[in-house]
Amino acid sequence: MIPGIRNPEPLPESEYARLKWRMLLAAMFCYFFFYTGRQTFGFAIPGLEEDLGLSKATLGAISGILLWSYAAGQMINGNLADKWGGRRMMAAGAILSTILNWFTSFSIGPKSLGFFWGLNGYAQSLGWPSGGRVISNWWAPHERGKSFGFYTFAAGMASVLAFVTSTIVVDTLDLDWQWIFRVPVLLMLVGGVTFYLIARDTPAQAGVTPPASHTATAADRTAESADQIAGETSIQRYKAVLRNPKIWSAGIAIGFQNTARYGLLIWVPVYFLGADWKEGAGGISPLWISVALPVGMAVGALVNGQISDRLFGARRDRPIILFMLLGAVMALTMYLAPLSTTSGIVVLFLTGFFVYGPQSSFWALCPDIAGKRMAGTATGAVNCFAYIFAGAAEPMIGGLMDATGNTSLIFPVVAVACGCSALVALTIRR
Numbered sequence: 001m002i003p004g005i006r007n008p009e010p011l012p013e014s015e016y017a018r019l020k021w022r023m024l025l026a027a028m029f030c031y032f033f034f035y036t037g038r039q040t041f042g043f044a045i046p047g048l049e050e051d052l053g054l055s056k057a058t059l060g061a062i063s064g065i066l067l068w069s070y071a072a073g074q075m076i077n078g079n080l081a082d083k084w085g086g087r088r089m090m091a092a093g094a095i096l097s098t099i100l101n102w103f104t105s106f107s108i109g110p111k112s113l114g115f116f117w118g119l120n121g122y123a124q125s126l127g128w129p130s131g132g133r134v135i136s137n138w139w140a141p142h143e144r145g146k147s148f149g150f151y152t153f154a155a156g157m158a159s160v161l162a163f164v165t166s167t168i169v170v171d172t173l174d175l176d177w178q179w180i181f182r183v184p185v186l187l188m189l190v191g192g193v194t195f196y197l198i199a200r201d202t203p204a205q206a207g208v209t210p211p212a213s214h215t216a217t218a219a220d221r222t223a224e225s226a227d228q229i230a231g232e233t234s235i236q237r238y239k240a241v242l243r244n245p246k247i248w249s250a251g252i253a254i255g256f257q258n259t260a261r262y263g264l265l266i267w268v269p270v271y272f273l274g275a276d277w278k279e280g281a282g283g284i285s286p287l288w289i290s291v292a293l294p295v296g297m298a299v300g301a302l303v304n305g306q307i308s309d310r311l312f313g314a315r316r317d318r319p320i321i322l323f324m325l326l327g328a329v330m331a332l333t334m335y336l337a338p339l340s341t342t343s344g345i346v347v348l349f350l351t352g353f354f355v356y357g358p359q360s361s362f363w364a365l366c367p368d369i370a371g372k373r374m375a376g377t378a379t380g381a382v383n384c385f386a387y388i389f390a391g392a393a394e395p396m397i398g399g400l401m402d403a404t405g406n407t408s409l410i411f412p413v414v415a416v417a418c419g420c421s422a423l424v425a426l427t428i429r430r
Contacts, residue, residue, distance in 0.1 A: 020138040027131035028154035030195035035158035036184035037097040042269040043166035047177030060398020066121035067391030073125025078380015085201035086130030093126025094192025105181035129379040136375035144364040149305015152360040156298025237377045249427045251385030256421035258386035259393045260414040271407040296352030305360030316361040317428040324422035327354035328415040335411035
């Protein structure tokens with residue numbers, strides 16, 4: 001159990017390390033299940049097209065509604081995580097999203113589908129900045145690349161879980177699209193309850209005092225004390241974050257990166273369900289081949305977070321630029337090269353690896369830029385940019401596929417988005 005009585009003496013390094021890892025692993029465990037509540041939509045698209053008679057453009061717009069709702073929620077809930085703490089908010093998001101996924105499964109047309117899926121986007125937005133706030137409270141600045149790398153790795157593995165559970169539902173069990181929204185999300189419910197029982201928002205809430213190495217500088221300590229005395233308001237936090245030009249640069253850069261990411265996550269399952277790939281799949285279900293994408297994303301997040309600390313000395317812009325450029329190359333390879341099943345799996349893995357990997361650096365960058373006391377507000381603001389961009393792109397991608405009938409066009413779209421992200425990241429210079 002975490003101590004319930006305040007200990008004024010700083011904990012030894014080894015004992016504090018055990019507690020900070022417990023908090024990180026609790027956040028990782030919870031978020032590992034979060035994407036079963038929103039990244040399953042692409043697997044439902046063929047069933048929704050057939051059952052409800054909806055076009056890809058309409059379904060892309062409904063996917064965009066979730067992303068825009070998520071973006072608005074990020075701007076609101078990142079600040080609330082700073083104000084109220086991340087523990088309750090992350091758990092509440094998991095529970096609400098589970099309920100709203102079940103409501104979505106009973107949709108009978110585009111209006112009900114868009115309404116419930118949009119509400120689900122807001123519920124989902126309670127998760128990421130809340131977990132990030134808890135991690136920022138427990139981990140020192142010089143360890144943020146590592147800690148956010150592991151947290152983002154859990155998010156990448158959540159994509160793997162979403163792809164695997166959805167594939168089992170529609171391919172192995174041969175169930176209708178409704179069950180994609182009913183079965184996988186039960187895992188998210190378990191994750192949310194577990195996180196609430198294990199996590200604590202801050203060392204103080206756990207009744208412990210961190211060792212001296214946990215706080216970066218005397219200036220940071222002075223700033224945090226001043227905030228507590230002044231009783232900083234939500235409006236003050238928003239103003240401080242949004243006046244920082246590096247937040248805008250980071251937001252636009254991750255906006256293009258997230259456009260590439262969600263382009264892959266939503267439309268790659270649709271691409272692999274196409275007749276052209278099925279013919280050359282070598283007896284392997286194309287949906288199982290698509291799992292290489294989120295596996296690559298998970299590994300890329302872990303690697304990028306580590307190299308931002310170890311190779312680039314906490315310079316987050318450099319690994320972002322490098323991975324985005326290589327992501328563009330891999331996406332074009334998926335589009336242009338004559339790939340076999342084996343080479344397709346490898347290139348798809350590398351596409352996910354480079355496209356998603358920079359998320360670790362982006363999330364470590366937020367408290368780097370705004371400071372620990374406004375980590376949730378900064379994370380929410382930057383993530384708001386990310387999902388505004390991705391939400392705007394989704395209906396356009398769906399319309400492009402309706403107009404051309406060519407689902408492989410997702411890969412050049414991803415390449416362009418990666419290139420734009422790399423260019424904007426040049427202005428961060430952190």
